[in-house]
Amino acid sequence: MSAVLEVKHLKKAYKHDKEMVQAVNNVSFEINSGECLGLVGESGCGKSTIAKMVTRLEAVDEGEICLNDWAITRVSGKALRSVYQQIQMVFQMPVDSFNPRIKLGEGIMESLINQGIGRREAKAKAREYLEICGLNKTFAERYPHQVSGGECQRASIARAIAIKPSLLICDEATSALDVTVQAQIIKMLKCLKKDLGMSYLFISHDLALVQEICDRVMVMHNGSIVEQGTPDEIIRYPKEDYTKKLIDSVF
Amino acid sequence: MESTIINSITVRVHRKKKDCTMMKFYVFLILVILLLLVAAFAPQIVPYDPCAQDLMNALQPPSAEHPFGTDRYGRDMLSRVVMGAQTTIYAALLLVGIITVFGTLVGIFCGYKGGKIDSLIMRISDVFLAFPGMVFAIAVAGVLGGGINNAVVALACISWPKFARLARGQALSVKTMPYIAAAKLSGSGPLKIVFKHILPNITGPILVTATLDIGTMMMELAGLSFLGLGAMPPIAEWGSMMSDGRSMLQTAPWVILAPGCAIFITVMLFNLLGDTVRDVLDPKTKRSGNWRKK
Numbered sequence: 001m002s003a004v005l006e007v008k009h010l011k012k013a014y015k016h017d018k019e020m021v022q023a024v025n026n027v028s029f030e031i032n033s034g035e036c037l038g039l040v041g042e043s044g045c046g047k048s049t050i051a052k053m054v055t056r057l058e059a060v061d062e063g064e065i066c067l068n069d070w071a072i073t074r075v076s077g078k079a080l081r082s083v084y085q086q087i088q089m090v091f092q093m094p095v096d097s098f099n100p101r102i103k104l105g106e107g108i109m110e111s112l113i114n115q116g117i118g119r120r121e122a123k124a125k126a127r128e129y130l131e132i133c134g135l136n137k138t139f140a141e142r143y144p145h146q147v148s149g150g151e152c153q154r155a156s157i158a159r160a161i162a163i164k165p166s167l168l169i170c171d172e173a174t175s176a177l178d179v180t181v182q183a184q185i186i187k188m189l190k191c192l193k194k195d196l197g198m199s200y201l202f203i204s205h206d207l208a209l210v211q212e213i214c215d216r217v218m219v220m221h222n223g224s225i226v227e228q229g230t231p232d233e234i235i236r237y238p239k240e241d242y243t244k245k246l247i248d249s250v251f
Numbered sequence: 252m253e254s255t256i257i258n259s260i261t262v263r264v265h266r267k268k269k270d271c272t273m274m275k276f277y278v279f280l281i282l283v284i285l286l287l288l289v290a291a292f293a294p295q296i297v298p299y300d301p302c303a304q305d306l307m308n309a310l311q312p313p314s315a316e317h318p319f320g321t322d323r324y325g326r327d328m329l330s331r332v333v334m335g336a337q338t339t340i341y342a343a344l345l346l347v348g349i350i351t352v353f354g355t356l357v358g359i360f361c362g363y364k365g366g367k368i369d370s371l372i373m374r375i376s377d378v379f380l381a382f383p384g385m386v387f388a389i390a391v392a393g394v395l396g397g398g399i400n401n402a403v404v405a406l407a408c409i410s411w412p413k414f415a416r417l418a419r420g421q422a423l424s425v426k427t428m429p430y431i432a433a434a435k436l437s438g439s440g441p442l443k444i445v446f447k448h449i450l451p452n453i454t455g456p457i458l459v460t461a462t463l464d465i466g467t468m469m470m471e472l473a474g475l476s477f478l479g480l481g482a483m484p485p486i487a488e489w490g491s492m493m494s495d496g497r498s499m500l501q502t503a504p505w506v507i508l509a510p511g512c513a514i515f516i517t518v519m520l521f522n523l524l525g526d527t528v529r530d531v532l533d534p535k536t537k538r539s540g541n542w543r544k545k
Binding site: 055057078080081084085087088089091092093096097098099100101102107110111114115156159 | 432435448
């Protein structure tokens with residue numbers, strides 16, 4: 001299997017009260033084509049920082065990120081557009097991830113138009129992907145505050161998959177939703193993975209969810225990867241103390 | 252049951268409050284539009300030529316013929332006040348327009364870009380804010396010479412930092428919202444992000460400040476004209492009319508009261524409109540509106 005994403009020795013430090021805090025410390029991993037990699041850990045352990053660095057929303061201090069064998073660590077300007085054709089992200093707060101003054105359909109169309117697709121075609125595609133994500137086309141004409149959190153998250157997934165990325169990053173994509181909606185979204189993500197053959201980086205603090213959707217899991221603590229393996233291995237036979245504590249607190 | 256009753260009462264209170272706000276907004280908006288129409292069609296409305304002198308009828312008290320009286324050159328005060336509306340309101344709107352657009356663009360640029368350029372521009376704005384505003388404007392107007400357009404430039408020099416600071420603060424908070432990150436991931440460039448995603452989300456507070464500033468700017472323009480650094484005679488302008496009449500406050504008070512009342516009413520009207528614009532754009536009233544729609 002070829003690697004969609006390869007991350008090597010990634011480091012990131014933030015300045016906090018005149019001291020440097022190492023948010024991500026020497027993290028390396030790879031995601032294979034069609035694979036779903038889970039990233040778990042407590043709040044503040046550096047999961048979202050990794051997502052931001054991989055999507056180039058945050059600058060990388062040290063290390064390298066390769067997307068389909070293309071080093072994207074220092075890519076900037078218009079070349080980033082090509083990166084975003086291959087990587088997309090679903091955010092934690094669905095309603096906040098849409099501009100409150102723009103209709104959902106228009107929000108989905110934006111990335112399509114930026115990729116050079118004509119307005120009319122983009123409009124039709126936006127509606128098509130809303131339907132793929134279980135929303136009828138009337139949702140394209142609604143504003144983010146006029147739909148529920150779950151519906152908005154579906155629209156946000158539609159926006160992310162509309163340009164057919166090879167990697168979808170879900171940064172706590174279900175934590176702001178209630179349990180039933182969470183189950184629906186996970187089911188949908190599983191179907192999309194099967195139908196579109198995308199790879200996922202699934203960031204969560206919920207081990208049960210990760211067990212449900214991921215092929216492989218990495219446990220993160222204080223900016224470093226402490227353990228990785230299949231969900232069953234990690235949950236049944238944890239090696240590290242931190243992983244044991246994490247599992248005890250959930251199950 | 253009890254909670255349903257409380258809920259329905261809350262909904263009714265929300266609706267009533269919102270309806271009242273909207274009604275106030277429309278009333279003030281109509282009044283302001285009327286005022287603007289009077290200013291726009293002033294030359295057609297005025298009963299006399301505002302610059303025509305008639306020394307035989309100088310300093311006449313208000314009468315049926317001259318409802319606001321006449322000034323020391325026998326010019327009809329009503330005609331001059333109506334014509335003065337054109338000059339004063341034109342200058343105030345032009346000034347507010349310039350400082351709002353310029354200040355907002357500078358502020359958004361600084362807020363979005365950040366770093367050294369932001370610090371540099373903000374320190375420059377601090378320098379402008381450190382001077383006593385009116386004194387600085389008098390100095391600039393003095394250098395540029397009299398005339399209403401120069402007065403506008405002088406006041407624009409001291410007033411833009413307020414809008415730059417406001418826009419910068421708003422841009423800084425909007426910049427961190429996930430939808431800006433989502434727009435970046437959509438492949439949108441900085442210009443598109445600024446004009447499509449940041450600007451529309453910060454217009455509310457800027458619009459309110461601009462509306463409230465129309466009154467303030469009118470006062471400051473009147474102040475400059477009062478000092479002889481604004482509109483040049485014989486152009487009718489409320490501030491310079493008050494300046495002309497100040498020696499006659501005791502003998503012919505109407506000469507100063509007519510433009511004074513005009514300034515008072517206009518400034519109050521723009522301030523009230525600014526207040527209601529703020530209420531209309533208030534997210535709480537907005538939210539209750541959406542709730543209703545649902």
